[in-house]
Amino acid sequence: MKPSKCAPQTVLVVGPKNSGKTTYLETIIDRGRARDLRIGGIVSRGQWRYQKKQEYIIQDIITGARRTLASLHEPASPSVKVGAYYLLCSTLEWTIDILVKSIDCEVILLDEFGPLELHGRGYYPALMYLLEHYTGYLFVSVRPEVADHLKKLILTGMAPTHNGSVVSKISGSIHQLD
Helix, strand or coil, X not given: CXXXXXXXXXXXXXXXXXXXXXXXXXHHHHHXXXXXXXXEEEEEEEEEECCEEEEEEXXXXXXXXXXXXXXXXXXXXXXXEECCEEEEHHHHHHHHHHHHHHHHCCEEEEEEEXXXXXXXXXXXXXXXXXXXXXXXXXXEEECHHHHHHHHHHHHHCEEECXXXXXXXXXXXXXXXXX
């Protein structure tokens, strides 16, 4: 696939932890489906037990399939420890694949861009691909402490690699919903 001539219309859904970013994205899904729009991407829901998030479940918006992305408890399958959680490598790969394959949708949701992505990991490769090749509406949920970094990445068009060198130039517009 050739890079597009026009970058996506990017909407940042900014809010602190547990403020309703995912719930807002779910209203976007419902409204888009009511208008017969093709909507792809992922939403992430925390699973609570004993007043604490025990794990994060990722849902493929197109198929409805769900997988555990992160857990407080070390899984049997390969994982990486990120903060208090173990991130399942196979689910992360599955999620990146979902985001990339959603490129033919009119709307794509990415829930959520965080500190891991700031370091070129997590969903970062999929986001860079979408910013370079996608021309629809891209909704990205993000916490306030990371939002300025993401805005700068999109507005300046500079995508840093792990060592800080520039790997691509991205043009596009950005809108923010606080």
